Amino acid sequence: MSNARIQPRPAADITGRPDFISIKNFGFWYGDKKALKSMTLDIPERHVVAFIGPSGCGKSTLLRNLNRMNDLVDGIRHEGDIAIKGQSIYDPGLEVISLRRRVGMVFQKSNPFPKSVYENVVFALRVMGVSNRAILDEACETSLRKAALWEEVKDRLNDNALGLSGGQMQRLCIARAIANRPEILLMDEPCSALDPIATGKIEELIHELKTQFTIVIVTHSMQQAARVSDRTAFFYLGELIEYDTTEKIFMNPSQAQTEAYISGRFG
Amino acid sequence: MQRFFHDELRQLQDNLVLMGERSIDMTRLVMQALETGDDKLALQVRGMDDAVDDLEKQVDREIMRYLTLFGPMGSDVRLLLAARDIAHDLERIADEASVIAKRVLVISQRGPLKDLLHVPEEGRIAIEVLRLALDGFVEGDLAKAKLVITRDAEIDLLNRKNYEALFGRSGDSIKVSASNVELIFISKALERIGDHSKNISEQVIFILSGEDIRHAR
Structure with missing residues (x-):
C-alpha cells in the first residue's frame, strides 16, 4: 500500500487549456435591465464548472450566452467578450450555427423529438446532410454508449423516444448533443425533474464525459455542484461573487456572501 | 449503484490501514530495540513518526x-466520524512508540538492563491487540473489535505487575535505578497503546452497529 494512491483533486490538475472558455468583462442586458454585471472568468478544458446562486442571479443567463442562445431574445445587448479557444463567439466571421454545434446544450426538461430513439440521436447528423447508414449507425451507438444508455435501449432503437423514462430521456438528450461532436456541453438544471437514482446516473455520466468534453452546469442543488464539479462560480444579483475550485468554495470560501449561501444562512 | 466518489472513501480507509500498519511496525521494532539493545533500530523508529503525523493530517483533509462535497449518509457518516478518532489514536500510538524509542536510547546509554520485567510480554500483547483492532476495522469484524476490549485488561495487568515489581504494592518500598524508571515509563506507554487500541475498537463497533460504547459505566 502506498501514499501515492491518493490522487489530487482533478480541479487542481489542469491538463487541458486553462482558458478554454474565456469570459472577459462580460456584461449583459435584457432591454434596460442589466442581468449580468461585468464579470471575468476562465473555464478550463475538460473540466466541469458549476454555476450556482439563487433564482435571478444570472447563472442561466451566462450559460445561455456561451452558445449565444440569448440571441433569440429581443432587446438584448452585451459588453465585453466570450472566447472559446481564443476565438470570440461574437466574431462576425463565426457562424452561430457552427458555434452551437461546438457548444451543445441539455435543458432542464428533457425534450426528445417525437421520433424513434435512433432518429433522435442522429437528428443533427441528418440535418447536416449525413445519410450514410453505417456512419449514422456508428454515431448512434457511440453516442448512446457515451451517454450510458446503450445497454438499456439497444434492443428498442426504433421505439418512440417519448416512451422512455424521464432519466432515460435526459440521457438520450445528452446522447443527441454528443452525436454532434461538440467540444462543450452546457447543462441547465439537467436533473431537476429526475429522481435520485436517475440523478445519480446523470452525475456519473457527467463525471465520465468530462474526460472528453468541457462541461458547464447550472444547478440549484449545491450538493450536486459539490459532487460533480471541479470549479464552482457563485452568482448573486447578476454579479459573480466568487469563482474557485469546488473544494475551496464549499470548504472555505473567500467571500462572506458565498459562505452565507452555501451554509443556508442567506436571505 | 457505485458512485465515482466512493473511491475516495476507499482511499481514506486505505490510508487509515496504512497508518495502522506503520504504527504496528513502529511498536514491533521498538520492542525489538529494547530487547536487543539495538540503538540504530530505536533511532529508526524515532524517524518513522513524521510519516504517521502526515498521514493523520491527510486523513483529516480527506474526511x-x-x-463537505459528497453528502454522506448512514454508515458512511459513521465511518467518517469514526475515522477521525481512529486516525488520532493511531497517531498517538506512533507517538508512544517514538517515546519508547527515546527511553530505549537512554537505557542503552546507562548500560543494558538485566531484567526487563514483564515489559517484553506486555509489548507482545500490545502488538497483538493493536493488530486485532486493525483487523476488526479492515474486516468489519465485530467479534474481533469486542475481543480487543477484553484483551486490553491483560496489558493493564502486566503494567501493574511491572510497577509492583519495582515499587512494591504500596508504591514506596524499593530503591530503583534510573533505568528502571525508564522501564516503568515504557510499560506505561505500552499500556497507553492498549488503551488506544481499545478506543479504535470502540469506534469499529460504532461503525458496524451504530452503538456508542465509550465511557461505559
Missing part, C-alpha cells in the same frame, strides 16, 4: 472533503 473534511468527503463530508
Whole structure:
C-alpha cells in the first residue's frame, strides 16, 4: 500500500487549456435591465464548472450566452467578450450555427423529438446532410454508449423516444448533443425533474464525459455542484461573487456572501 | 449503484490501514530495540513518526472533503466520524512508540538492563491487540473489535505487575535505578497503546452497529 494512491483533486490538475472558455468583462442586458454585471472568468478544458446562486442571479443567463442562445431574445445587448479557444463567439466571421454545434446544450426538461430513439440521436447528423447508414449507425451507438444508455435501449432503437423514462430521456438528450461532436456541453438544471437514482446516473455520466468534453452546469442543488464539479462560480444579483475550485468554495470560501449561501444562512 | 466518489472513501480507509500498519511496525521494532539493545533500530523508529503525523493530517483533509462535497449518509457518516478518532489514536500510538524509542536510547546509554520485567510480554500483547483492532476495522469484524476490549485488561495487568515489581504494592518500598524508571515509563506507554487500541475498537463497533460504547459505566 502506498501514499501515492491518493490522487489530487482533478480541479487542481489542469491538463487541458486553462482558458478554454474565456469570459472577459462580460456584461449583459435584457432591454434596460442589466442581468449580468461585468464579470471575468476562465473555464478550463475538460473540466466541469458549476454555476450556482439563487433564482435571478444570472447563472442561466451566462450559460445561455456561451452558445449565444440569448440571441433569440429581443432587446438584448452585451459588453465585453466570450472566447472559446481564443476565438470570440461574437466574431462576425463565426457562424452561430457552427458555434452551437461546438457548444451543445441539455435543458432542464428533457425534450426528445417525437421520433424513434435512433432518429433522435442522429437528428443533427441528418440535418447536416449525413445519410450514410453505417456512419449514422456508428454515431448512434457511440453516442448512446457515451451517454450510458446503450445497454438499456439497444434492443428498442426504433421505439418512440417519448416512451422512455424521464432519466432515460435526459440521457438520450445528452446522447443527441454528443452525436454532434461538440467540444462543450452546457447543462441547465439537467436533473431537476429526475429522481435520485436517475440523478445519480446523470452525475456519473457527467463525471465520465468530462474526460472528453468541457462541461458547464447550472444547478440549484449545491450538493450536486459539490459532487460533480471541479470549479464552482457563485452568482448573486447578476454579479459573480466568487469563482474557485469546488473544494475551496464549499470548504472555505473567500467571500462572506458565498459562505452565507452555501451554509443556508442567506436571505 | 457505485458512485465515482466512493473511491475516495476507499482511499481514506486505505490510508487509515496504512497508518495502522506503520504504527504496528513502529511498536514491533521498538520492542525489538529494547530487547536487543539495538540503538540504530530505536533511532529508526524515532524517524518513522513524521510519516504517521502526515498521514493523520491527510486523513483529516480527506474526511473534511468527503463530508463537505459528497453528502454522506448512514454508515458512511459513521465511518467518517469514526475515522477521525481512529486516525488520532493511531497517531498517538506512533507517538508512544517514538517515546519508547527515546527511553530505549537512554537505557542503552546507562548500560543494558538485566531484567526487563514483564515489559517484553506486555509489548507482545500490545502488538497483538493493536493488530486485532486493525483487523476488526479492515474486516468489519465485530467479534474481533469486542475481543480487543477484553484483551486490553491483560496489558493493564502486566503494567501493574511491572510497577509492583519495582515499587512494591504500596508504591514506596524499593530503591530503583534510573533505568528502571525508564522501564516503568515504557510499560506505561505500552499500556497507553492498549488503551488506544481499545478506543479504535470502540469506534469499529460504532461503525458496524451504530452503538456508542465509550465511557461505559
